[in-house]
Amino acid sequence: MTVTTHAALSVGTAEVAAAAETIGPYIRRTPLLDAEIDGRRLLLKLEHLQRSGSFKLRGALNAMLTGPRAEHVVTASGGNHGLGVGTAAALLGLPATVFVPTTAPAGKVRRIEATGVRLVRHGATYAEAAAAAAELAHRPGHRYLPAFDDPAVIAGQGTVAAEIIAEAPDVDAVAVAVGGGGLAAGTTLAIGPRTTVAVEPYDCQCLANALAAGRPVDGPVDSVAASALGASRIGELPFAILRRSPVQSVLVSDAELLAACDLLWEQFRIAAEPAAAVPFAAWLAGRVPGQLPCVVICGANTDWSPDRA
Ligand SMILES: Cc1ncc(COP(=O)(O)O)c(C=O)c1O
Numbered sequence: 001m002t003v004t005t006h007a008a009l010s011v012g013t014a015e016v017a018a019a020a021e022t023i024g025p026y027i028r029r030t031p032l033l034d035a036e037i038d039g040r041r042l043l044l045k046l047e048h049l050q051r052s053g054s055f056k057l058r059g060a061l062n063a064m065l066t067g068p069r070a071e072h073v074v075t076a077s078g079g080n081h082g083l084g085v086g087t088a089a090a091l092l093g094l095p096a097t098v099f100v101p102t103t104a105p106a107g108k109v110r111r112i113e114a115t116g117v118r119l120v121r122h123g124a125t126y127a128e129a130a131a132a133a134a135e136l137a138h139r140p141g142h143r144y145l146p147a148f149d150d151p152a153v154i155a156g157q158g159t160v161a162a163e164i165i166a167e168a169p170d171v172d173a174v175a176v177a178v179g180g181g182g183l184a185a186g187t188t189l190a191i192g193p194r195t196t197v198a199v200e201p202y203d204c205q206c207l208a209n210a211l212a213a214g215r216p217v218d219g220p221v222d223s224v225a226a227s228a229l230g231a232s233r234i235g236e237l238p239f240a241i242l243r244r245s246p247v248q249s250v251l252v253s254d255a256e257l258l259a260a261c262d263l264l265w266e267q268f269r270i271a272a273e274p275a276a277a278v279p280f281a282a283w284l285a286g287r288v289p290g291q292l293p294c295v296v297i298c299g300a301n302t303d304w305s306p307d308r309a
Contacts, residue, residue, distance in 0.1 A: 078104020181238025
């Protein structure tokens, strides 16, 4: 039995329930919107209204509150994970350092810095930023907080779906966007036999690639949603969980996800970032099964400059 399999077995439905208790005092329980589009019913989990603007706060909080006690938290992310870690560290009064690649979107970097973390701009790629972060994390009292390949992070992300099922037990499919797979893996743990619909852009489809290969493999990353979903390889632990779960892998094009983003705004005044419109794009295209599906609107960290005319 591999180390990954051991770790996969160490996180399950009970750990998601425990995570909900642990992080409950710090997070918002986000609303579930019962909607109808062209005569088709759909539930929308408005997780973009979460503190920090995405679900990533949940996993970061759960890891910080349950893992080895650190004096200083370190991570690498120019996106929502960095914001989640920064917000969690501020809520818990822990110092944190976030390494961001110089190519990270300015709006996200500005928000990460505003959480009060020490921000270090390092390298042009995520891999370079992550290597520098890992180096710092070797110092005594420091702890590296992974974005998705961690049982406590996965359990924390699973609390989004746990809230959905608690409020709407008839939901039979939950559609989520996939980056490194933490949200999708947590979702499968939370929803039992219901279908997890794991949606990715065609041009960064690391879960689809791994399912085809039977193991995590590197793949290209080139999508408008890449700042959130741009993991080049699915996490080992998320993949170990997802491959033995009722998961349907679905792909959408950049044109479809951008159109879905616009429709969320036009129909519901939901300001989602491109990655967060990915599951809705799959539903619009008829690729989400189920009598009562729910799509998770998972992030709102987009730049916003309304025309006030
Ligand atoms: C808005 C949004 N949705 C989905 C994801 C994918 O999450 P995961 O890496 O857990 O698959 C991310 C990752 O950063 C994200 O920012």
